[in-house]
Amino acid sequence: xxxxxxxxxxLRGLLDGADLxxxxxxxxxLDRIQKLDPIIHAYITVNEKAMEQAEAAQKMxxxxxxxxxxxxxLGLKDNICTKGLRTTCASKMLEDFIPAYDATVAEKLEExxxxxxxxxxxxxxxxxxxxxxxxxxxxxNPYDPERVPGGSSxxxxxxVAAGLCVAALGSDTGGSIRQPAAFCGVTGIKPTxxxxxxxxxxxxxxxxxxxxxxxxxxxxxxxxLDAISxxxxxxxxxxxxxxxxxxxxxxxxxxxxxxxxECFGEGLDPEVxxxxxxxxxxxxxxxxxxxEVFMPSLKYAVPAYYLISSAEASSNLARYDGVRYGYRSxxxxxFEEQVIATRNEGFGNEVKRRILLGTYALSxxxxxxxxxxxxxxxxxxxxxxxxxxxxxxxxxxxxxxEAAFKFGEKGGxxxxxxxxxxxTAAVNIAGLPAVSTTCxxxxxWLPIGMSIVGKPFAEGEILNLADAFEKKFNxxxxxxxx
Amino acid sequence: xxxxxxxxxxxxxxxxxxxxxxxxxxxxxxxSIMRLMxxxxxxEISETDLPPAEGGMELLREDEQKPSMAAGEILAxxxxxxxxxxxxPKLIE
Numbered sequence: 303x304x305x306x307x308x309x310x311x312x313l314r315g316l317l318d319g320a321d322l323x324x325x326x327x328x329x330x331x332l333d334r335i336q337k338l339d340p341i342i343h344a345y346i347t348v349n350e351k352a353m354e355q356a357e358a359a360q361k362m363x364x365x366x367x368x369x370x371x372x373x374x375x376l377g378l379k380d381n382i383c384t385k386g387l388r389t390t391c392a393s394k395m396l397e398d399f400i401p402a403y404d405a406t407v408a409e410k411l412e413e414x415x416x417x418x419x420x421x422x423x424x425x426x427x428x429x430x431x432x433x434x435x436x437x438x439x440x441x442x443n444p445y446d447p448e449r450v451p452g453g454s455s456x457x458x459x460x461x462v463a464a465g466l467c468v469a470a471l472g473s474d475t476g477g478s479i480r481q482p483a484a485f486c487g488v489t490g491i492k493p494t495x496x497x498x499x500x501x502x503x504x505x506x507x508x509x510x511x512x513x514x515x516x517x518x519x520x521x522x523x524x525x526x527l528d529a530i531s532x533x534x535x536x537x538x539x540x541x542x543x544x545x546x547x548x549x550x551x552x553x554x555x556x557x558x559x560x561x562x563x564e565c566f567g568e569g570l571d572p573e574v575x576x577x578x579x580x581x582x583x584x585x586x587x588x589x590x591x592x593x594e595v596f597m598p599s600l601k602y603a604v605p606a607y608y609l610i611s612s613a614e615a616s617s618n619l620a621r622y623d624g625v626r627y628g629y630r631s632x633x634x635x636x637f638e639e640q641v642i643a644t645r646n647e648g649f650g651n652e653v654k655r656r657i658l659l660g661t662y663a664l665s666x667x668x669x670x671x672x673x674x675x676x677x678x679x680x681x682x683x684x685x686x687x688x689x690x691x692x693x694x695x696x697x698x699x700x701x702x703x704e705a706a707f708k709f710g711e712k713g714g715x716x717x718x719x720x721x722x723x724x725x726t727a728a729v730n731i732a733g734l735p736a737v738s739t740t741c742x743x744x745x746x747w748l749p750i751g752m753s754i755v756g757k758p759f760a761e762g763e764i765l766n767l768a769d770a771f772e773k774k775f776n777x778x779x780x781x782x783x784x
Numbered sequence: 785x786x787x788x789x790x791x792x793x794x795x796x797x798x799x800x801x802x803x804x805x806x807x808x809x810x811x812x813x814x815x816s817i818m819r820l821m822x823x824x825x826x827x828e829i830s831e832t833d834l835p836p837a838e839g840g841m842e843l844l845r846e847d848e849q850k851p852s853m854a855a856g857e858i859l860a861x862x863x864x865x866x867x868x869x870x871x872x873p874k875l876i877e
Contacts, residue, residue: 625870636874646801682834688835720820
């Protein structure tokens with residue numbers, strides 16, 4: 303039985319009907335990881351206690367206390383703290399860090415009876431769009447192992463795509479859930495800022511970071527999203543929200559979809575453009591109303607995002623000094639020298655570039671020109687979205703300007719990779735929800751993703767739209783899933 | 785951000801250091817990055833016509849005393865410790 307092709311709902315039926323035990327499902331995935339992960343390299347750590355969690359889940363099922371995720375095998379991005387289970391952020395700095403507490407999302411999923419099969423690879427400290435900056439080595443794309451899986455949640459997307467877990471959690475600061483989901487042919491949602499608690503997520507840019515699900519479908523994402531959403535006393539930016547699963551299956555007829563002209567111009571690969579335009583036509587056939595809209599400030603989104611996120615990162619990463627946790631250098635004659643040596647040896651080049659950029663943007667002489675301007679642009683971009691949402695229910699854009707690229711193809715100039723965030727970063731800047739789902743394939747059979755962007759806390763509406771499209775879309779499986 | 789001296793100053797603020805070839809490479813990378821960031825510096829924008837910045841401080845929880853983690857748990861990841869303290873090299877010679 304190809305269990306890795308089954309949806310959460312189908313697995314729920316097998317588990318509740320006693321046709322499958324949580325231990326059997328866990329062993330199935332452990333076997334797949336052992337066989338396939340040496341090629342994909344999605345996992346940094348496989349959880350040795352997964353079978354213990356499976357036994358506990360099986361008891362819940364047998365007691366009739368199972369919820370939607372009881373016994374479901376999940377992977378977690380390795381920047382989500384898990385008590386007693388190594389959490390590295392894909393950095394030498396945290397190579398042997400074992401958290402003393404669980405992130406709120408991990409706690410909620412554990413209470414729901416989910417099984418954590420392991421911790422997934424990513425770009426170091428979530429800074430990157432290819433997973434190539436991981437200290438542990440890059441993850442490979444299941445559709446073509448010569449290509450990147452995207453990033454920073456590349457391990458999460460590749461693991462789902464290759465059938466190495468049922469679903470996974472990622473985190474998204476500027477596109478880090480949606481772009482890898484698009485590259486790997488799966489579905490990923492970046493929730494509204496505040497829907498999901500960030501407590502226990504290793505901080506990159508605190509005003510932008512959000513945890514969200516990556517799964518085989520919008521419906522599977524919805525099950526995970528409902529399990530991890532909610533206000534949390536440990537994160538003052540978190541807010542209460544409504545469940546999204548009950549909203550799936552509703553008619554999409556009459557939905558007004560905005561198509562921003564600026565997202566279909568220069569820099570967009572023709573194959574990606576054609577696939578997204580075809581998907582928009584499909585929505586029109588379903589009775590949606592398509593309107594052209596304008597976002598004149600979109601051209602500022604990428605640099606504004608990098609200035610804001612790097613400024614926050616330079617502050618958040620100041621904590622890594624080798625004193626309380628993490629790597630500590632053996633070099634240095636005194637405390638100050640040891641801290642500098644620790645940071646020099648513990649951080650990779652991309653992390654150092656972001657720290658320097660953030661330090662520069664926040665320095666006295668440059669603050670007004672860079673950080674303050676970026677903050678003003680953030681407010682202008684947010685205003686432009688608000689104006690669009692007065693006349694539209696949602697927007698559709700490409701997720702990334704192109705499909706998955708080859709390893710090393712964009713290694714020369716760091717800004718080449720920054721432009722991968724062209725269509726995603728503005729969504730984080732405005733704190734909005736967006737779901738990426740597959741809408742086509744290139745001539746080389748690489749997946750193409752489109753993003754549906756919603757109003758604040760409209761995850762139910764955008765997941766319903768993605769679900770409606772997915773039901774009519776013909777998926778092509780990668781070699782690892784056949 | 786063209787010169788090595790600026791990279792050196794920023795690195796000192798960020799508690800990093802770049803010597804020789806590493807410094808040259810970082811200066812080149814940062815020059816390219818700053819070309820992209822200059823789009824922001826050159827943008828025509830002011831506070832007028834923009835919605836007010838959000839505060840986001842309205843959901844603070846009550847300030848209540850709660851149990852702390854055990855010292856042993858907090859110290860478990862430290863590379864240097866003495867008793868229930870973090871140990872570091874001398875701060876003052």
